[in-house]
Amino acid sequence: MIAILALAGCIEERDRPAPPQITFTLDRTTVRSINPPAPPDSVSGTVRVEDSDGLDSIWVSVDSVQDGEDGGFERTFSAPYRFAIGPGKPATTHIPIRFRARDVAGFEVSRDTHVVVVP
Numbered sequence: 558m559i560a561i562l563a564l565a566g567c568i569e570e571r572d573r574p575a576p577p578q579i580t581f582t583l584d585r586t587t588v589r590s591i592n593p594p595a596p597p598d599s600v601s602g603t604v605r606v607e608d609s610d611g612l613d614s615i616w617v618s619v620d621s622v623q624d625g626e627d628g629g630f631e632r633t634f635s636a637p638y639r640f641a642i643g644p645g646k647p648a649t650t651h652i653p654i655r656f657r658a659r660d661v662a663g664f665e666v667s668r669d670t671h672v673v674v675v676p
Contacts, residue, residue, distance in 0.1 A: 576666035577608035577658040587675045590646035600654060600672055601639040608632060608660040616657045630661055642674075650674040 563597050582602040589598045606612055612628025619640035628634055642652065652674065657667040 568582060574610070574662055574664060575608075575611060576664035577606050577660050579656050579658055579668050580605045581656050581662050581668065581669065581670075583654075583672065586672055588642045588652065588672050589676075590644055590650070590674045592644045597641040597644065598650070599641050600638050601637065603635065603637050604656055605635040605659045607634070608658070608664075610664075611661040613659045613663075616655075618621055618653075618655045618657075620652050628658070628660075634658075646674045648674055648676045 581604045584601045588600060590600060603616065604617055606615050606628070609629040609632060611632055612634050613630075614625055614628050615634055615636075616623055616625040617638045617640075618624075620643070622640055624638070624640075626634070627638065646652070650673070651671040652673065654670050655667055657665065659665040
């Protein structure tokens, strides 16, 4: 019995299943919602996701527009993103941004932020 306990003490603690880790950057925290014919402003930055089990999929949504990528079972994913801002939004409007990721084990995580429309 003592030999079994001694052997069990030598076994490394294994990683616990956990959701992916998401980090992101925003190039700017304010945008303009300009009416045509001026070119639309945009929300842009970089998203980075890590997971030791491997990544299934990654999504970024700005306002009601969503784009996603297949994680390809890779352990890390990093990519720039850019979304155009629609015209006519009043100043001080908060435009929601959501970053989501799912790993191959089915764990999913999301992070939310926003940008603010300025005149």
